[in-house]
Amino acid sequence: MSAVREGARQVMAWLHGWTGLLLGWVLFVMCFAGTLSVFKPEIGRWMRPEAAATAEPVAAIAAAGNWLSRNAPDATGWYLSVPDRRMNTVEASYDSGGAFLYRALDPVSGAPVARETLGGEFFYRLHFELELPFPWGRMLASLAAAFMLVALITGIIAHRRIFRDFFTFRTGKGQRSWLDGHNALGVLALPFHLMITFTGLITLASLSMPWGISAAYGDDVAAMYREQIPGIAERAATGVKAPLAPLAPMLHEAQRRFGGAAVGRVYVINPGDSAAVVTVYRADSGQIGYTPAEISFDGATGRVLAAWTEKRPAIQTYNVLYGLHMGRFAPSLTRWLYFLGGAMLTLAIATGLVLWIVKRRERAPLSLANRVLERLNAGVLAGVPLGCIAYLLANRLLPLDMVDRSAGEVSAALWTAGIALAIGAVLPSRLAWPLLLGLVAAGCAIAPLFVPLGQGDAAILIGNLMLLGVAAALLPLVWRQIRRPSVPVSRRTARVPA
Amino acid sequence: MIAAGLLYLGLFALAAGMSRHAPALLGPWHAPHRVARLPRAGRTLILVSLAAAVMTPDWSRALVAWFGLAPLAAGIVLLSLTFAPRLARVSVVFAIALAVVGLAMALAGAGAAA
Numbered sequence: 001m002s003a004v005r006e007g008a009r010q011v012m013a014w015l016h017g018w019t020g021l022l023l024g025w026v027l028f029v030m031c032f033a034g035t036l037s038v039f040k041p042e043i044g045r046w047m048r049p050e051a052a053a054t055a056e057p058v059a060a061i062a063a064a065g066n067w068l069s070r071n072a073p074d075a076t077g078w079y080l081s082v083p084d085r086r087m088n089t090v091e092a093s094y095d096s097g098g099a100f101l102y103r104a105l106d107p108v109s110g111a112p113v114a115r116e117t118l119g120g121e122f123f124y125r126l127h128f129e130l131e132l133p134f135p136w137g138r139m140l141a142s143l144a145a146a147f148m149l150v151a152l153i154t155g156i157i158a159h160r161r162i163f164r165d166f167f168t169f170r171t172g173k174g175q176r177s178w179l180d181g182h183n184a185l186g187v188l189a190l191p192f193h194l195m196i197t198f199t200g201l202i203t204l205a206s207l208s209m210p211w212g213i214s215a216a217y218g219d220d221v222a223a224m225y226r227e228q229i230p231g232i233a234e235r236a237a238t239g240v241k242a243p244l245a246p247l248a249p250m251l252h253e254a255q256r257r258f259g260g261a262a263v264g265r266v267y268v269i270n271p272g273d274s275a276a277v278v279t280v281y282r283a284d285s286g287q288i289g290y291t292p293a294e295i296s297f298d299g300a301t302g303r304v305l306a307a308w309t310e311k312r313p314a315i316q317t318y319n320v321l322y323g324l325h326m327g328r329f330a331p332s333l334t335r336w337l338y339f340l341g342g343a344m345l346t347l348a349i350a351t352g353l354v355l356w357i358v359k360r361r362e363r364a365p366l367s368l369a370n371r372v373l374e375r376l377n378a379g380v381l382a383g384v385p386l387g388c389i390a391y392l393l394a395n396r397l398l399p400l401d402m403v404d405r406s407a408g409e410v411s412a413a414l415w416t417a418g419i420a421l422a423i424g425a426v427l428p429s430r431l432a433w434p435l436l437l438g439l440v441a442a443g444c445a446i447a448p449l450f451v452p453l454g455q456g457d458a459a460i461l462i463g464n465l466m467l468l469g470v471a472a473a474l475l476p477l478v479w480r481q482i483r484r485p486s487v488p489v490s491r492r493t494a495r496v497p498a
Numbered sequence: 499m500i501a502a503g504l505l506y507l508g509l510f511a512l513a514a515g516m517s518r519h520a521p522a523l524l525g526p527w528h529a530p531h532r533v534a535r536l537p538r539a540g541r542t543l544i545l546v547s548l549a550a551a552v553m554t555p556d557w558s559r560a561l562v563a564w565f566g567l568a569p570l571a572a573g574i575v576l577l578s579l580t581f582a583p584r585l586a587r588v589s590v591v592f593a594i595a596l597a598v599v600g601l602a603m604a605l606a607g608a609g610a611a612a
Contacts, residue, residue: 164518168579171580189569334559
């Protein structure tokens with residue numbers, strides 16, 4: 001191999017290491033939360049065991065509309081998701097008295113169900129907003145995704161034997177094993193990794209690369225949305241009160257125009273105003289492309305204001321990329337494959353971060369900066385899952401009638417993750433890893449106990465089984481770490497070369 | 499299903515075609531002249547599997563699923579190579595059965611439609 005080629009490879013390896021390291025923990029959080037978001041509706045069902053009622057989509061939306069017109073008449077908008085086979089409740093986002101609320105509404109009564117929780121929405125928001133205020137969370141997520149794309153491409157170039165090592169995983173060899181694992185996780189699902197990173201960047205492109213939009217539309221972003229989604233009818237509130245016309249006939253009309261396809265979302269803008277607009281979106285589960293069709297009604301009369309079925313190739317391309325990322329089109333098998341791909345990417349990031357330390361530890365005693373990284377690794381890589389388990393446990397343990405209950409669950413998650421980070425920083429990593437992973441395993445083992453096996457619907461059963469599975473997978477790992485606590489500084493010299 | 503079965507067979511053949519893995523995967527059958535032909539067979543099987551996925555009526559979703567099945571199948575080969583090579587060989591039987599059942603169902607579906 002020529003010196004130039006080898007030099008280029010080294011540069012790529014350097015870039016791969018640094019792009020992976022700098023925002024590696026952010027990427028870990030994003031991928032972990034994103035992987036869980038594949039099952040956002042199912043997590044919601046797991047977290048609301050009391051909400052078992054089901055109703056026809058049209059009846060459920062009508063019930064939600066009734067409850068909201070009594071309890072949130074002054075909202076600037078109600079954003080409702082229509083129940084389907086995966087989710088039995090109506091997920092409603094709306095503002096009330098200046099605060100933005102998220103509630104799961106019972107499909108029969110329309111009132112919020114017991115056990116107020118964000119459900120899977122927490123992981124979904126964490127995935128691209130990182131619990132940071134707008135727009136910083138999304139900006140950071142965008143930047144991290146760009147780093148991810150660079151890390152993926154440089155990783156491919158830096159990999160010496162991408163095909164020869166395709167099926168290779170050598171255990172018990174220190175750095176070699178970590179590298180094999182990292183490579184296998186990255187290479188085997190490489191098409192998925194590239195797809196999900198690129199489409200993820202696309203979903204935030206209007207924020208990270210706004211110049212095209214500002215060149216074409218200036219500050220008039222509303223004009224851009226009008227052209228992108230022509231089926232929404234935008235108009236200002238008049239301030240004159242007018243009751244909202246019944247939603248059911250509008251939904252039936254929309255379904256007729258969609259050719260019988262299911263309705264996915266219903267947005268009611270300025271409800272209770274004479275200029276209210278009801279926009280009905282076709283379900284995203286019917287095809288890969290996102291937002292395939294929408295129709296807007298005059299809220300007071302139920303008259304059609306605008307209707308649009310997306311046929312423009314450029315927008316459709318964008319919608320397909322967006323839809324590929326969201327994965328809402330996916331039938332159940334494909335959803336599990338999305339979950340698998342996401343889990344592999346999450347583990348690839350985690351192994352990459354561990355590898356950074358293992359590689360340096362085997363050559364020489366770690367520098368101060370690398371010792372900090374080593375401790376941060378334990379705190380973040382085990383602390384984030386621990387925070388998520390705390391979120392699930394808080395869902396089961398907090399009193400049902402607690403004020404601001406859903407915020408309490410999120411606080412439990414963030415505080416736990418923060419404490420885990422502190423433990424990781426204080427304890428040496430050979431103690432922090434088994435302690436934190438042991439806590440994750442214990443949490444996963446305890447969480448299913450609150451709704452015993454055999455009780456509740458399929459989502460609860462499968463969720464419980466998965467938690468037990470994670471606990472069962474982690475226990476041998478923790479056991480191994482406890483039995484062999486001291487990692488030799490240089491394994492390479494301690495072992496017979498293979 | 500056809501696609502999934504063939505995909506596994508293709509990846510298995512690719513792995514078995516590598517001199518490093520051939521003894522573990524093929525056991526007594528790993529004669530050099532057979533091993534030499536396996537990579538081409540593996541590539542062909544993977545392409546046929548991709549074609550089988552794209553030829554379904556719902557080709558767009560099948561294509562996405564195909565790209566998801568690839569890491570699953572390759573992961574099974576890799577993990578069993580490391581921990582239990584027998585499992586990879588046993589899975590070949592399952593993969594053939596999957597492809598045959600899938601083919602039978604496709605033919606039955608075509609027969610019912612005709």
